Amino acid sequence: MTENCIKLENLLIYRNLLSDSIVKGLQSLGTHGDACNQYAIGARLIEWAEANQMAGNIPENYLLCLLGCDENVFSSIAGKDGTKAESSLAKAVAHDIVILKRLLKAGLARQFGDEVTAIIEDYLPTNGIQGNRQAEFHNLALLRDLFLDISENHTPEAVVTALSQYYNRYGCGRLAGYGAFKWDSERRELVGIEHTDPVQLGDIVGYEYQKTELVRNTEAFMCGKPANNVLLVGARGTGKSSSVKAVVNRYFDQGLRIIEISKADFKQIPEIMTVLRQWGKKFILFIDDLSFEEYEAEYKILKSLIDGGVEVRPDNVLIYATSNRRNLIKETWDDREGNELHRQDTVNEKISLADRFGVTLFYTLPNQEEYFKIVEEIARKNSIGLTSAELRSEALRWEMSHSGRSGRIAKQFIDYLGGNIAN
Structure with missing residues (x-):
């Protein structure tokens, strides 16, 4: 030898x-x-x-x-x-x-x-x-x-x-080299996501207050100070999910990781928490597009996890969720006018989940001028050689032929222009 x-x-x-x-x-x-x-x-x-x-x-x-x-x-x-x-x-x-x-x-x-x-x-x-x-x-x-x-x-x-x-x-082992994970419910383990969205906070035009608050809360979490679970609420395409992914990208080098879970994983949340409790990293448990129909009972598991269960949430885990609904659980007029003896109890039960999030950030649809500013900023970053007047005129036509104004619609419009210019 x-x-x-x-x-x-x-x-x-x-x-x-x-x-x-x-x-x-x-x-x-x-x-x-x-x-x-x-x-x-x-x-x-x-x-x-x-x-x-x-x-x-x-x-x-x-x-x-x-x-x-x-x-x-x-x-x-x-x-x-x-x-x-x-x-x-x-x-x-x-x-x-x-x-x-x-x-x-x-x-x-x-x-x-x-x-x-x-x-x-x-x-x-x-x-x-x-x-x-x-x-x-x-x-x-x-x-x-x-x-x-x-x-x-x-x-x-x-x-x-x-x-x-x-x-x-x-980190080491499965953690090393991955910034994002998903939960494999069959194997009951974390699986690294190979290709993640590299979005940065600067890529999200507008919503400065919301981004600042998300950064402030995340920095407190990273420093071991008290921090809140966050609910990001607003219309589709306004940058809620991108904001969460961008803040995790910013603090990756400081040990922050993101784990995306779906409603189908909720029953295994206690197992997920047991796994995360063993790691030295900080984790954002990310639930995208969170909402429940009135017949779905999984929300009770989430309520217990956030606040009120016997087993406390690990110190190295926060929950960030996005939703198009403010109250998360579908309400009907029957809830307010039905024949239940204590119908206010039904209303309180349905809004209590959203109340468990310490911070709620609202992402409203941009007005016309804000929409134009988003379009112009994305166009500048993508080197679209149209004047401001030309951009606004084309953006207005695009908006009218699509589903309104949002950052997502603006990005799709610029991608369309970029493809045409390239051709």
């Missing part, structure tokens, strides 16, 4: 690496110099690079990704509470850091023949590096600086501290 292979076998904390098939293949190259096997391993690395849009030194990136996502006793504890530098666990990690730094500095790509090395040492995926991968490349750069620092400024102990902070910020 080579020195690298022996040292990998001596890992204490990062032993999951030893069961990875590509890492095993890289070890076999260092051990036996198998000329035929190098092509099979190189092919696997190329497939991984294309699937994940990874550029650069592919063997190094692959191993660094494994280290960044590895779910072990150290990364799990660090992700939730951090790790003390003087602890025995930190010393065990420092032992592994010495091995891993030597392995990476030995040059994984150079274990291959010149022909393969020339391809995988500076790889560029077919579609280039897409925007939604920029955060992952930032994380890779952080890890590369820790493990491949030529100046030796980072001692093993310093790397342990930095890794602890890394896991505390970005």
Whole structure:
């Protein structure tokens, strides 16, 4: 066996690496110099690079990704509470850091023949590096600086501290690399959403008060201060859902994550809370387009979760919901004029769910001038070369042939113009 292979076998904390098939293949190259096997391993690395849009030194990136996502006793504890530098666990990690730094500095790509090395040492995926991968490349750069620092400024102990902070910020295992999740009701687990909406708060034109309040509440939550569940109410297409996604995008680097659930998941909310309680991250439980018909009883589960149940909501979870209805549960004239002896009790029951949200933000439809301003701002961002008068004239025609005025209608109008101009 080579020195690298022996040292990998001596890992204490990062032993999951030893069961990875590509890492095993890289070890076999260092051990036996198998000329035929190098092509099979190189092919696997190329497939991984294309699937994940990874550029650069592919063997190094692959191993660094494994280290960044590895779910072990150290990364799990660090992700939730951090790790003390003087602890025995930190010393065990420092032992592994010495091995891993030597392995990476030995040059994984150079274990291959010149022909393969020339391809995988500076790889560029077919579609280039897409925007939604920029955060992952930032994380890779952080890890590369820790493990491949030529100046030796980072001692093993310093790397342990930095890794602890890394896991505390970005998570590990299923959390690492994902900003959004959904609940898989069949497998009863969180599943990462690969492609998420990159919308930013600046992309939502208008509604400054609503965005400011949402940011204020979220910042309080991130700082461990008292914060409220939020209900965003308003007409369709006004930016309610986009505001929630944008605020999560803003605070991703500080450990904020979003989990989208549907009414079908409500009965499993206690299980979801049990899972989230174990993580060190902050979570927004996002319920889009929330409303109930009068015969649906699932709202009682949500009422109990928000306020009033025996089991309290975890401190690391807030609920943000959007709805087109102010009172969430459908009301009828029978509720107010029916023959029930205490009909006011029925009315109070139906409005009580909305009252459980501490903050309610209203997204009203824009007036004509606000609509024109939204159109002009989106047109500017999309480099639409029409004058203000031309834009307003065309936007008015578009509005009249569609379902009124909203940010969504404005965006669809600009997309229409962009497609025509491109043609």
